[in-house]
Amino acid sequence: MNTTQFQVRKNPLSATRTVQRPQEPLSDGQVRVRIEQFAYTANNITYAAFGDAMNYWKFFPVPQGDGEGEWGLIPVWGFGVVTQTQCPAVAVGERLYGYWPMATDVVLQPARVSPEGFFDGAPHRAELHPVYNQYLRCATDPLYDAAQEPQQALLRPLFLTAWLIDDFLADNDFFGTCAHGHRGAMLLSSASSKTAYATAAQLAQRPEVEVIGLTSAANVAFCESLGVYSRVLTYEQLDTLAADTPCVYVDFAGNGELRKVIHSRFTALAYSCSIGGTHVDRLAGGRDLAGPRPVLFFAPAQAKKRHGDWGAAGFNERMARAWHAFVRQVDTPTAPWLVVQQHSGPEAVQAAHALVLGGRGDPRLGHMLSLA
Incomplete structure (x- = not known):
């Protein structure tokens, strides 16, 4: 089995390539997640533009000998399903929300597992900010709504x-x-x-x-x-x-x-x-x-400050209340702020990347992508 990756040249960001790599075998404690759909917005272009300055390229590094340093995987937000597990605390079939590479699948190393989710304990992510390393179980996520996955991936x-x-x-x-x-x-x-x-x-x-x-x-x-x-x-x-x-x-x-x-x-x-x-x-x-x-x-940094001020429960309660109010605004029936477009396959992903990178198109559109 192969993993398909959509790689972007760090300069210029308009250069892209699709790479097929053999799936890496799982070690004890690891899980494989099939990345089902992810959002692509100007926020992701920001990740790429500030990739070196703010370490965004380090989350999913391109392997040695495959253009490391010149090519990168832009991180994206979306949903995946566990397809293989060597971690007893994470089951096959679990649906997760989190931070993914632009790829068909990824291997994670669950750490600090809780009923709410887990963090990726891969050594190379230890120095990176934990807000990007957390994966939430959709079954227990208070913000999750199966009918609104695109809105969540695009806007959350x-x-x-x-x-x-x-x-x-x-x-x-x-x-x-x-x-x-x-x-x-x-x-x-x-x-x-x-x-x-x-x-x-x-x-x-x-x-x-x-x-x-x-x-x-x-x-x-x-x-x-x-x-x-x-x-x-x-x-x-x-x-x-x-x-x-x-x-x-x-x-x-x-x-x-x-x-x-x-x-x-x-x-x-x-x-x-x-x-x-x-x-x-x-x-x-x-x-x-x-x-x-x-x-x-x-x-x-502001999230860390407010966790200290309000505690985790207080922070999450305030954020959830504001989120649900915001989604009601976005989904106004008479004039929705967001119209979702689905794109599947490497060519469609490349076209969406070019569109978002160029800042072109209807600002009301939200692009949901899948490499499968």
């Missing part, structure tokens, strides 16, 4: 990041932008992206801030239709905002030129954080900018 990891961004900003009193009766302006780039509009949906519940979406002209109508932005502006309309507007820049685009314009224009820019890199052809660093130095937002 993005939502967690968005929920934590909102919490981080509020936890820091919006960096003083709401003082003296002001409504602080939260400027969100790439406003049509799923992580951005999930963040906007949380921020929109806070009357002390104004949520301003920045997007291309083609996506203005979509962003306005969501009802979570106070205003939607094209990137060319930034000069309609007063230069002394107290504001925070939440950057989902990673566009260096846009960041420079925002830092140069807004004299009361209080904080600038970078979350993603949807504009992969225009990524740039944060040196030689006016105003505050951009900070890379790392969601697991």
Whole structure:
């Protein structure tokens, strides 16, 4: 039996290849999982764009002698089923939600097994953040709904990041932008992206801030239709905002030129954080900018803080309540925010990768992929 992998060249990300590899035999304590379906969004392009800086390439390394260092496996969120087990605590047939390679199957080494799930105890993942190493048993997952697997795969990891961004900003009193009766302006780039509009949906519940979406002209109508932005502006309309507007820049685009314009224009820019890199052809660093130095937002750090503040049960209860409210918004019957498209097979996966990488297509679409 072979494993099919969809590998991406680290530079340029547009170069891809499909590789067939013999399935590795299981050792004691390991399980083999068939990866049934996974989401593919701008978030995954961010994983690739920041793959070296934030260790995303290390989760599923390409084997030695097969282009290691030049090629990589982009991590994806989705669902799999255990097909073989050498671990008594994990049964064949169990359905799991978690972080996978773009492949037909993967071998995991369950550790810290509980009724809720387990962590991959593979030695190479020990240094990587545990939030990405956890696999949840769908049978006991309070967020799982068999009828909504695509929504969960497409939006759950993005939502967690968005929920934590909102919490981080509020936890820091919006960096003083709401003082003296002001409504602080939260400027969100790439406003049509799923992580951005999930963040906007949380921020929109806070009357002390104004949520301003920045997007291309083609996506203005979509962003306005969501009802979570106070205003939607094209990137060319930034000069309609007063230069002394107290504001925070939440950057989902990673566009260096846009960041420079925002830092140069807004004299009361209080904080600038970078979350993603949807504009992969225009990524740039944060040196030689006016105003505050951009900070890379790392969601697991805020999650760790809140686990300490609230405890695991309190954290999960708050997150689940916010998640279910968000999904109700997304699934509004009259105007759903998300339309799922299924893609199967290597050629379809390659086409979806090119589409998402290029930032093209209808922002309402959500791509669910399978290599099988």
